[in-house]
Amino acid sequence: MPETQTPVKTSCYHCGDECQTTAYQTDLRQFCCQGCQRVYTILSGAGLSSYYQYNDHPGTTRTRNDKRFDYLSDPSVQAELLDYSDERLSIITFYIPQIHCSSCLWLLEQLNRFNPAIHYSRVDFLKKQLLVRFDPQQLSLQEVVELLNDVGYEPLVSLQDIIKKENKAEKGKLVQKIAVAGFCFGNVMLLSFPEYFGLSVYEQTFRHFFGYLNIAFSLPVVFFSGRDYFVSTWRNIKNRVLNIDFPLALGIAVLFIRTVAEVLAQAGAGFADTLCGLVFFLLIGKFVQQKTYHHISFERDYRSFFPVAVQVMAEGKETPVPLSNLKTGHRMVIRHNEIIPADAILLKGQALIDFSFVTGEAVPVSKTLGEIIYAGGRQTGEAVEMEVVKPVSQSYLTQLWNNEAFTRKQDNRMKTFNEKVSKYFTIVLIAAASCAFLAWLPLSLSTGINAFTAVLIVACPCALALSTPFTMSAALSIFDRNLFYLKNTAVVEQMARVDTLVMDKTGTITTGSSIRIELVAELDSLARQLIFSACNNSIHPLSRMICRYLGELEKLPVQDYQEIAGKGITAIVAGHQLRIGSSGLVFGDFSTAKMLTRVHLMIDGNYSGYFGFFHEYRAGLQQVAALSPDYQLYLLSGDQDHERSELLAFFREDSHLFFGQSPQQKLDRIIALQQQDMKVMMLGDGLNDSGALKQSDLGVAVTDNVNNFSPGSDAILDGRSFAKLPAFLRFSKDTVKIIHISFLISLTYNLIGLSYAVTGRLSPLVAAVLMPLSTVTIISFTTLATHFTAKRRKLL
Amino acid sequence: MNIIYFLIGCSVLLALIFLGAFFWAQRSGQNDDLYTPGMRILLDDENPEGDKK
Numbered sequence: 001m002p003e004t005q006t007p008v009k010t011s012c013y014h015c016g017d018e019c020q021t022t023a024y025q026t027d028l029r030q031f032c033c034q035g036c037q038r039v040y041t042i043l044s045g046a047g048l049s050s051y052y053q054y055n056d057h058p059g060t061t062r063t064r065n066d067k068r069f070d071y072l073s074d075p076s077v078q079a080e081l082l083d084y085s086d087e088r089l090s091i092i093t094f095y096i097p098q099i100h101c102s103s104c105l106w107l108l109e110q111l112n113r114f115n116p117a118i119h120y121s122r123v124d125f126l127k128k129q130l131l132v133r134f135d136p137q138q139l140s141l142q143e144v145v146e147l148l149n150d151v152g153y154e155p156l157v158s159l160q161d162i163i164k165k166e167n168k169a170e171k172g173k174l175v176q177k178i179a180v181a182g183f184c185f186g187n188v189m190l191l192s193f194p195e196y197f198g199l200s201v202y203e204q205t206f207r208h209f210f211g212y213l214n215i216a217f218s219l220p221v222v223f224f225s226g227r228d229y230f231v232s233t234w235r236n237i238k239n240r241v242l243n244i245d246f247p248l249a250l251g252i253a254v255l256f257i258r259t260v261a262e263v264l265a266q267a268g269a270g271f272a273d274t275l276c277g278l279v280f281f282l283l284i285g286k287f288v289q290q291k292t293y294h295h296i297s298f299e300r301d302y303r304s305f306f307p308v309a310v311q312v313m314a315e316g317k318e319t320p321v322p323l324s325n326l327k328t329g330h331r332m333v334i335r336h337n338e339i340i341p342a343d344a345i346l347l348k349g350q351a352l353i354d355f356s357f358v359t360g361e362a363v364p365v366s367k368t369l370g371e372i373i374y375a376g377g378r379q380t381g382e383a384v385e386m387e388v389v390k391p392v393s394q395s396y397l398t399q400l401w402n403n404e405a406f407t408r409k410q411d412n413r414m415k416t417f418n419e420k421v422s423k424y425f426t427i428v429l430i431a432a433a434s435c436a437f438l439a440w441l442p443l444s445l446s447t448g449i450n451a452f453t454a455v456l457i458v459a460c461p462c463a464l465a466l467s468t469p470f471t472m473s474a475a476l477s478i479f480d481r482n483l484f485y486l487k488n489t490a491v492v493e494q495m496a497r498v499d500t501l502v503m504d505k506t507g508t509i510t511t512g513s514s515i516r517i518e519l520v521a522e523l524d525s526l527a528r529q530l531i532f533s534a535c536n537n538s539i540h541p542l543s544r545m546i547c548r549y550l551g552e553l554e555k556l557p558v559q560d561y562q563e564i565a566g567k568g569i570t571a572i573v574a575g576h577q578l579r580i581g582s583s584g585l586v587f588g589d590f591s592t593a594k595m596l597t598r599v600h601l602m603i604d605g606n607y608s609g610y611f612g613f614f615h616e617y618r619a620g621l622q623q624v625a626a627l628s629p630d631y632q633l634y635l636l637s638g639d640q641d642h643e644r645s646e647l648l649a650f651f652r653e654d655s656h657l658f659f660g661q662s663p664q665q666k667l668d669r670i671i672a673l674q675q676q677d678m679k680v681m682m683l684g685d686g687l688n689d690s691g692a693l694k695q696s697d698l699g700v701a702v703t704d705n706v707n708n709f710s711p712g713s714d715a716i717l718d719g720r721s722f723a724k725l726p727a728f729l730r731f732s733k734d735t736v737k738i739i740h741i742s743f744l745i746s747l748t749y750n751l752i753g754l755s756y757a758v759t760g761r762l763s764p765l766v767a768a769v770l771m772p773l774s775t776v777t778i779i780s781f782t783t784l785a786t787h788f789t790a791k792r793r794k795l796l
Numbered sequence: 797m798n799i800i801y802f803l804i805g806c807s808v809l810l811a812l813i814f815l816g817a818f819f820w821a822q823r824s825g826q827n828d829d830l831y832t833p834g835m836r837i838l839l840d841d842e843n844p845e846g847d848k849k
Binding site: 050106127172176183190 | 797800801804807808811814815818819822827828829831832835836838839840
């Protein structure tokens, strides 16, 4: 009986990937690659094997990793990266995308067990950041990074990190303002209660005491917490814009002045409680609006994924050169997994370039010597040497960032509903207040002023100012739950107004990784085995896919194996002559068929068929296509038009399909559409779409992993939610409707208040009740309505 | 009823202390990361003589 040996599938102890061989083994534990094994050895050697006890397979695979960090010894690079540095202490914050479980946290906070020169290391889990303090005299920055790399946590070092740190202080300040406003609000409420319940005659001294205290509490509310409203109003008046801050600032000012006047003149209790409540709620609204995603960056451009420095050959020696100093004529060395930072000519080595960052195309392209390789590609395979032909900022891809779309201020792409309404609101408000003043003036001046201020107080658009932030933040969290991440709340309104969808092809409507493979050949089991044996020797992604397609087969001896870059494989397997590859290699015919990627097979001179590789369209493209005619659909692809007929089924009109577009042409195409009064939503995924994303009214980056690179955009859509795009668009329209309704509700409250106010007899109690009541109504209405519509759109 | 002045003074002082404590916490970065400490507490301290599980 023949002995059958079924290979036992084991998974790597470190990363959990399937082990292809049993070659890597330590302490009876299997590893998938040398990298994982090495991390295990380092960790167990340092007595840190508890790492493996908190989670099963906590590591990330180390198969493709051999980076060099020489550039970190460059003082100018160091100066830019370090948060703080002196003789004895350096502080740096790393961004480490691999952080994902408690084991990561545990290990990274034990760094000083590897090297005592690291005093302190702290993980911020959500931001995936690691703060390290170390002694620069005993340990260089390069060594710190190498240590991290050795234990399997390679930090992502990019120069854009430096820019990222700015907006953190803003939010902290807002929290402090809210704290002060809340503190004062609470105290003022307490001190105002006696007034509402009535004070007896012999308690009148308390009334003054409480009044003065109220003024004291209002001071920080107006001048610290509410300061921004005055500043922004002043700025807007100078620019001749009326926005919602104007009536708000007016309301705050009037409330404060009237309170001070009433208390000092001992004429009444004033409106200190309404004032503090108003500012407090307004700031809460502001806070809610500032949603931040720790793990997502919307502002990425090429700098955030280009390396900080590159190895340059000079006089036979390699030296790291920062990208800003890279000049035409430099001869750079690009190793496996490194990104080519500038357009360059290939001088030495076999280049197999993965352009997935740029185009979204997942299958690497091989290049021949002397060919120009555009910046942005990632070399896979051996180290190559190339000569820079254009400096970094002038390269084919990066020059896109010199376009005015990137320098223009992006604030006012579309006017929000709030901005439009508040202009008229302000005018009506001032008119109403003036009318009340003029109507009462013949009677007495004081009643006139009373009525004037009362109108401004009551009509202060607190509820209006809150309706947008609360609705939008509720909508944002709904989108967030459906893996659609918006940069800020204004994006929802922009989305509601979109009427044209423009899509990139590769990586956006096709998935980057899953490529359908189809065998158009009759192969017997021997032929399968032959092909498997030949392809198994190659690291080319197509060969890998063929191997996976054929499944685990027994390998036959291979002789005369030859891999010709960009063409295919020739080999003699078990006595059979095999040619696998492009039609050029197999038939000697160079008229390349443009249809789709095909790998032809020839065994012993007989043509036996081919493997076809198709890009799979994302699930849900059908639903998105069904959006027309409500939305116009366009396709902008950088590829050639060999899929035109398939795509026509989705996009219907031939004139809506554009192929072979350069990054600049994509941008121009968007401008052309916008000139036809279309509100354009661009969906793209690669750096080549950056210009179009930026130019469009709403740029959406589609990505399969939000932690991975995605170009700068207004929103990031996880590829898995692509099918929900129509629901997202409809939901955004619903959201705007909710804002309109809540605007009506808040107007109703204002009208009720106004009917009191114009009589000139606004009691502090009415104001104090009306303001929080309208606020609570608006907040609960918007939140409930948003959730209800989300359920209706099946987003919840 | 003059005790009210004293009581209000006390309560405001107390509230100010809390406000100050909040400001201190905010400035020293205690509220910057609200997630990681919750994970950190679940990790055991290392036992140098080996695990006695």
